[in-house]
Amino acid sequence: MKRLDPANTAxxxxxxxxxxxxxxxxxxxxxxxxxxxxxxxxxxxxxxxxQDRTVFERQTVWVDRLDLAHAGQLRHPVLGRIGPAEQFFxxxxxxxxxPEARVxxxxxxxDDGFALELNERRVCAYTGQxxxxxxxxxxxxxxxxxxxxxxxxxxxxxxxxxxxYGPSEDGPWVVLGEPxxxxxxxxxxx
Numbered sequence: 001m002k003r004l005d006p007a008n009t010a011x012x013x014x015x016x017x018x019x020x021x022x023x024x025x026x027x028x029x030x031x032x033x034x035x036x037x038x039x040x041x042x043x044x045x046x047x048x049x050x051q052d053r054t055v056f057e058r059q060t061v062w063v064d065r066l067d068l069a070h071a072g073q074l075r076h077p078v079l080g081r082i083g084p085a086e087q088f089f090x091x092x093x094x095x096x097x098x099p100e101a102r103v104x105x106x107x108x109x110x111d112d113g114f115a116l117e118l119n120e121r122r123v124c125a126y127t128g129q130x131x132x133x134x135x136x137x138x139x140x141x142x143x144x145x146x147x148x149x150x151x152x153x154x155x156x157x158x159x160x161x162x163x164x165y166g167p168s169e170d171g172p173w174v175v176l177g178e179p180x181x182x183x184x185x186x187x188x189x190x
Contacts, residue, residue, distance in 0.1 A: 031078050033062035034177045034185050038091045039083040046087055046155045049113040049127040053089055065177030066092065066150075069109050069132060069160030086156040095186040096148050098141045104182060105169055109134040109162040110152060116163070117149040132160045136169070145186060 041057040061082055068074045074082045074090075083090065098104070106123065108114050111132035115125035124137030152161050164173040167182050174180040 031062075031064040031076070033064070034187070035063050035066055035092055035094060037061045037063060037082065038093075040089045040091075041084055042087045042089060044087075046089070046112075046153050047129070049089075049115055049125070049151060049153050055089075059083075063177065065175045066161065066163040067175045067177075069111070069162045072132075072158035072160070074154065074159040074161060083154070085159075086154055088154055090152040090154070090161070092148070092150040092152075094148050095145050097145050097184045097186050098143055098182065099184075101140070101142045102167065102182065103138050103140050105136060105138045105166050107134055107136045107162075107164045107166075107173065108150075109160060111158055111160040112153055112155050114150065114152045114161070117147075117151075119147050120149070129155050132158065138169075 038058065038060050040053060040055040043054045043056045061079070063076055063079065063082070068076055068082055070077065073085075076082055106116060108116055108124065109132060110126065110130075112129045113125070113127045115127065116123045116137065118139050118141065123139045124135055126133070126135055150163060163176040165176065165180075165183060166173045174182075177185060
């Protein structure tokens with residue numbers, strides 16, 4: 001029986017470890033899929049949120065939280081840039097659970113326009129183009145499940161979108177997707 005050469009064994013082990021390390025480093029980043037963002041590229045310039053859509057490309061991106069206002073881009077801290085650079089609509093449709101009846105305050109930061117609907121009723125909106133700005137609104141929600149629909153559009157230039165909520169105007173504020181005692185996103189099958 002032939003003896004193994006210690007130098008060759010050590011080199012083989014080192015190469016195997018390097019291959020495993022490279023495979024681990026090349027894996028795609030991932031987050032817990034809680035919020036499905038449907039992104040639709042529009043074939044004509046977008047002037048305002050409620051205009052007719054002329055969609056030529058559609059994709060769904062799952063994120064863990066709706067905090068996408070970083071460095072003038074629609075950017076997630078882990079996943080990186082979300083969607084194309086311009087001329088797209090984004091829709092988020094989720095079910096949320098409210099444990100007890102209460103008024104919830106919402107703060108939406110957007111660059112460009114948005115509309116927040118709860119149970120198919122528009123709660124607040126800014127439908128035109130603008131730089132990154134925030135808007136607050138509130139809604140009385142009964143205990144139980146509710147449909148939340150956030151619509152957004154990006155015409156061109158810098159982009160950003162963040163949705164936070166809290167029990168009062170002074171917070172504390174929680175980014176949609178993070179757990180809180182006031183509202184939970186109901187898990188949807190992926």
